[in-house]
Amino acid sequence: xxxxxxxxxxxxxxxxxxxxxxxxxxxxxxxxxxxxxxxxxxxxxxxxxxxxxxxxxxxxxxxxxxxxxxxxxxxxxxxxxxxxxxxxxxxxxxxxxxxxxxxxxxxxxxxxxxxxxxxxxxxxxxxxxxxxxxxxxxxxxxxxxxxxxxxxxxxxxxxxxxxxxxxxxxxxxxxxxxxxxxxxxxxxxxxxxxxxxxxxxxxxxxxxxxxxxxxxxxxxxxxxxxxxxxxxxxxxxxxxxxxxxxxxxxxxxxxxxxxxxxxxxxxxxxxxxxxxxxxxxxxxxxxxxxxxxxxxxxxxxxxxxxxxxxxxxxxxxxxxxxxxxxxxxxxxxxxxxxxxxxxxxxxxxxxxxxxxxxxxxxxxxxxxxxxxxxxxxxxxxxxxxxxxxxxxxxxxxxxxxxxxxxxxxxxxxxxxxxxxxxxxxxxxxxxxxxxxxxxxxxxxxxxxxxxxxxxxxxxxxxxxxxxxxxxxxxxxxxxxxxxxxxxxxxxxxxxxxxxxxxxxxxxxxxxxxxxxxxxxxxxxxxxxxxxxxxxxxxxxxxxxxxxxxxxxxxxxxxxxxxxxxxxxxxxxxxxxxxxxxxxxxxxxxxxxxxxxxxxxxxxxxxxxxxxxxxxxxxxxxxxxxxxxxxxxxxxxxxxxxxxxxxxxxxxxxxxxxxxxxxxxxxxxxxxxxxxxxxxxxxxxxxxxxxxxxxxxxxxxxxxxxxxxxxxxxxxxxxxxxxxxxxxxxxxxxx
Numbered sequence: 235x236x237x238x239x240x241x242x243x244x245x246x247x248x249x250x251x252x253x254x255x256x257x258x259x260x261x262x263x264x265x266x267x268x269x270x271x272x273x274x275x276x277x278x279x280x281x282x283x284x285x286x287x288x289x290x291x292x293x294x295x296x297x298x299x300x301x302x303x304x305x306x307x308x309x310x311x312x313x314x315x316x317x318x319x320x321x322x323x324x325x326x327x328x329x330x331x332x333x334x335x336x337x338x339x340x341x342x343x344x345x346x347x348x349x350x351x352x353x354x355x356x357x358x359x360x361x362x363x364x365x366x367x368x369x370x371x372x373x374x375x376x377x378x379x380x381x382x383x384x385x386x387x388x389x390x391x392x393x394x395x396x397x398x399x400x401x402x403x404x405x406x407x408x409x410x411x412x413x414x415x416x417x418x419x420x421x422x423x424x425x426x427x428x429x430x431x432x433x434x435x436x437x438x439x440x441x442x443x444x445x446x447x448x449x450x451x452x453x454x455x456x457x458x459x460x461x462x463x464x465x466x467x468x469x470x471x472x473x474x475x476x477x478x479x480x481x482x483x484x485x486x487x488x489x490x491x492x493x494x495x496x497x498x499x500x501x502x503x504x505x506x507x508x509x510x511x512x513x514x515x516x517x518x519x520x521x522x523x524x525x526x527x528x529x530x531x532x533x534x535x536x537x538x539x540x541x542x543x544x545x546x547x548x549x550x551x552x553x554x555x556x557x558x559x560x561x562x563x564x565x566x567x568x569x570x571x572x573x574x575x576x577x578x579x580x581x582x583x584x585x586x587x588x589x590x591x592x593x594x595x596x597x598x599x600x601x602x603x604x605x606x607x608x609x610x611x612x613x614x615x616x617x618x619x620x621x622x623x624x625x626x627x628x629x630x631x632x633x634x635x636x637x638x639x640x641x642x643x644x645x646x647x648x649x650x651x652x653x654x655x656x657x658x659x660x661x662x663x664x665x666x667x668x669x670x671x672x673x674x675x676x677x678x679x680x681x682x683x684x685x686x687x688x689x690x691x692x693x694x695x696x697x698x699x700x701x702x703x704x705x706x707x708x709x710x711x712x713x714x715x716x717x718x719x720x721x722x723x724x725x726x727x728x729x730x731x732x733x734x735x736x737x738x739x740x741x742x743x744x745x746x747x748x749x750x751x752x753x754x755x756x757x758x759x760x761x762x763x764x765x766x767x768x769x770x771x772x773x774x775x776x777x778x779x780x781x782x783x784x785x786x787x788x789x790x791x792x793x794x795x796x797x798x799x800x801x802x803x804x805x806x807x808x809x810x811x812x813x814x815x816x817x818x819x820x821x822x823x824x825x826x827x828x829x830x831x832x833x834x835x836x837x838x839x840x841x842x843x844x845x846x847x848x849x850x851x852x853x854x855x856x857x858x859x860x861x862x863x864x865x866x867x868x869x870x871x872x873x874x875x876x877x878x879x880x881x882x883x884x885x886x887x888x889x890x891x892x893x894x895x896x897x898x899x900x901x902x903x904x905x906x907x908x909x910x911x912x913x914x915x916x917x918x919x920x921x922x923x924x925x926x927x928x929x930x931x932x933x934x935x936x937x938x939x940x941x942x943x944x945x946x947x948x949x950x951x952x953x954x955x956x957x958x959x960x961x962x963x964x965x966x967x968x
Contacts, residue, residue: 252540256285256451258443258495259292261436262459263418263508264517266291268501270312271521272457273305279529280536282543285387285449287442289435292457293390293415294368297408300388301375304546309518311371317511320367321421323359327788329595331740333662333680339790340636340666340968341650342942347633361413361422362598362606366591369409369608373551373587377612380405385544387449390415391435391442395424400438402445403427407609418508426605426625440484443491453535456495457521459503460484497531499524554590557582557613559620566626566659567602570686575600577739582617596740600682602654603627630654637942638965642862642879643698644671648968668968672698676968680735688735696868697726702880721759723880727868728752731779746780749804753855753869771855773812777805791865791944792895792903792937793829794837800825806856819849821856821870832894839893845870846886846918857883860913863933863948866967875909876931876952878959887913888923901939908932929954933961942966 257276259269269292276283288296298308318324330338337344346353369376381388381404389404392414403411406427414425414432424431435442443454463485464478492498501524506517525532558581561572573579576593597606605625610618634650646668653663658681666676674697680690701720733747752774760768780803787796801824809816823845831837845858858870862879872889874881889911896904910927917923935948943966951958 253535253538254284254450254452255281255535255539256287256446256449256454257283257296258441258446258454258456259286259288259296260441260456260458260460261288261290261292261416261434262440262461262503263291264317264510264514265459265501265503265506265508266295267312267511267514267517268459268503268521268524269295269457270305270308271518271523272499272501272525273299274309274522275525275529276455276532277305277543277546279532280539280542281455281532282536282539282541283386283455285389285446285451287389287391287446288415289391289440289442290416290418292459293412293435297368297388297390297412298371300381300384300386301372301408302385302546302548303371304548307547312514312518315367317514320363321359321511323361323363323598325363325595325599326592327790328739328741328786329592330599331682331737332743332783332785333678333682334599334601335785335790337634337652337664339943340966341634341648342637342966343635345633346629347631347651348629350631352633353629359422360598360605361417361425362594364416364422365409365413365607366594368413369610370551370587370591372408373554373610374548375408376610376618379407381408381411384408389442389445391439391445392417392425392427392432393435393437393439395419395431395433398438400435401430401432402442410607410609423605425607436484441488441491443494447494453496454494455497455499455532455535456492457499457501457525458488458492459501459521460488462504497528497535499528501525551587553584553586554610555582555584555617556590556610556620557617559622561622561624563605563622563624564626565603565624567624568660571660571683572597572622572624576622578620597624599740601627602660604629636966636968638963638968640864640963640967641961642700642864646670646672646674646968666968672696686736688737690733690735692729692731692733694727694729694868696729697724699724700880718759721757724754724756724758726752726754726756733779741784741786743783744781746778749775749777749779751775751806755855769812771812773816773855774810775806776808778807779804787829792897792939793839794831794895794897795829798825798827798841813853813855815852815854817849817851817853819847819851819853819856821845821847823858823870835897837895837897839895840891841893842888842890843872844886844888844923846916854883854885857885858887858913859883860887860911860929863950863961864963864967874911874929874931875907875933875948875950876959877929877955882913882929884913884917885915886917886923887911888917889913903937903939904935905937906932906934 286296286300375384378384389402390412392401392403394401410427414427415435417425417433419433424433440460446454461481463481469475469478501521503520506513575596597603603624604627607623609621611621613619632652636648638646647670649667651665656663661681664678668674675695677693680688682688699722702723704718704721730750731747733745735743735745737743753771755771756767756769758767762768782801784797784799787793787798803822805820807818825843827841829837829839847856856870858872859880860872860874861877861881863873863875891909893905893907898904909931911929912923912927914922931950931952933948933950935946937944937946945964948961950961
């Protein structure tokens with residue numbers, strides 16, 4: 235009887251006492267997605283979590299769960315995230331100014347070059363996309379600055395990069411805290427929080443069980459997704475060995491910390507790495523499997539708890555109202571400039587998170603800021619005050635490089651020097667020097683005034699040599715070419731512009747200015763009486779110009795959605811008139827297009843363009859010249875499938891191009907294109923532009939997107955020429 239009384243008394247005492255449960259989630263990069271699967275099992279078992287501590291990916295998953303999301307919601311969220319775009323900080327193309335678009339689509343490599351010394355950035359990614367996502371997902375608790383007041387009390391670990399010590403984050407702005415905890419060294423830039431420079435907490439404490447036990451926790455559930463020490467057979471590379479060395483301390487610490495863990499969940503994640511985000515579904519499933527092995531213990535624990543867990547679920551905010559904003563940090567840029575980039579012309583404003591983050595991305599895309607962090611402070615009537623923390627980048631000089639090959643310009647290597655804040659706080663100077671078969675250069679200096687008019691200066695020297703059939707052109711004047719079937723035509727262009735531009739959003743620009751252009755067309759195939767090369771054109775031209783541009787394409791080279799318009803007007807009023815045929819004339823031309831997805835992985839891209847020479851001039855130098863393919867032609871050279879470069883010309887034309895693109899594998903494209911044109915003298919006067927196309931051509935091709943730019947090969951033909959061509963290009967066009 236005595237023996238029965240003891241156990242019964244203990245059971246009654248145990249039943250009358252609630253059990254506080256803490257959850258510890260380790261760091262592990264992509265392997266941390268296993269936490270989501272484990273949480274699904276823990277939640278289904280009925281266990282009430284009373285405190286959560288996490289590091290790195292464990293902090294991110296743990297914070298979202300602590301803020302009120304259900305495990306199934308987290309599963310849906312993380313399955314929908316494009317981690318490559320998120321981690322690589324790929325900004326939407328629409329966030330970039332026309333100047334920044336050109337830079338992103340021209341240079342394969344950019345390095346800081348201050349004091350003429352090459353350095354490397356603090357991280358591959360600024361972490362801005364990650365921060366934007368976490369800020370939106372935690373918007374419903376943005377007013378909670380004591381993490382113990384969250385639906386589930388929470389803490390996370392970061393590392394002070396200066397002192398090398400762990401920092402427990404229990405207060406502040408939740409999105410900022412977990413961004414710091416997950417700032418993986420070299421991948422993400424460190425975050426500055428309260429004068430502490432913070433990086434990934436996994437460097438010093440990847441499993442914060444002691445911090446959780448200090449909260450009066452009775453039972454600890456731990457989910458560990460850290461690597462064990464590798465066997466010698468797998469240590470085949472230097473990175474493998476470095477990772478092994480880094481894991482020594484972590485593995486040794488876990489021997490002690492595991493003993494303190496009451497229910498220890500160790501998912502099978504040995505086949506995954508910290509960057510295996512593309513295998514997220516499998517990792518989540520393995521986390522679920524690992525937790526199911528402890529399901530009996532979890533259910534037993536749930537029965538010991540006297541208070542059930544609350545029903546979970548959060549409605550993700552998709553819009554917000556901003557009634558004001560203020561700046562913090564060290565920035566020299568004007569409020570008008572910043573407000574213009576944010577697209578906050580009038581306040582208060584109600585906008586979607588997508589558009590709000592677009593404005594933040596606009597600031598990031600300028601490259602002028604080392605840190606762009608924002609907080610939404612609750613204001614009356616459900617509104618928010620935007621607190622924007624900006625730190626100007628200390629790097630103002632950059633060295634950039636690119637490589638390219640195509641069938642017109644041949645091989646080329648690009649070196650660029652960019653200097654910001656050369657004269658004014660918001661200016662930029664860029665100098666491209668292009669080496670290779672055709673030496674060229676580009677200079678651009680501009681001052682970005684945000685809402686106000688931008689002004690700038692451009693200078694360009696461009697040249698190429700192409701073997702052509704001279705009978706197709708009208709630029710040769712009275713030269714006797716009857717005995718020549720092909721000649722090597724050298725084209726040289728030297729253009730200088732002073733311009734003013736205003737931008738509506740980042741996609742729409744209007745500008746005007748004055749231009750000086752020097753053109754020289756000559757050949758070494760023919761010689762004159764003195765044995766010198768024959769020159770067909772060698773004139774300077776002067777006059778005003780204007781342009782209107784709209785570009786919402788999501789990609790420049792393989793667009794799948796968006797609109798495009800580029801209209802230009804040039805008037806040439808003066809010339810030294812080398813040929814004797816000059817009189818005042820103008821050129822008007824426009825190109826428009828749209829791209830749209832049709833079915834999964836298949837998109838349709840249509841463009842139409844036209845142009846004409848206005849005036850009574852007999853000068854043919856500015857005729858539209860057709861053939862080849864490319865993205866960066868000068869003056870009035872127009873690509874046309876089915877014909878080689880510089881195959882025919884006219885003073886007016888209309889053209890349409892239809893393109894089907896199939897991205898059969900990520901960044902791999904198969905495409906088919908057809909183009910049609912009417913091109914002749916003054917086709918708009920007699921209605922010829924409305925007749926059946928005189929010229930047609932077709933192309934099938936393969937394209938691969940690489941960090942150097944697109945690699946493309948095309949097989950083109952035309953029924954009019956009975957001739958097929960292979961065309962090839964590699965790298966960004968410049």
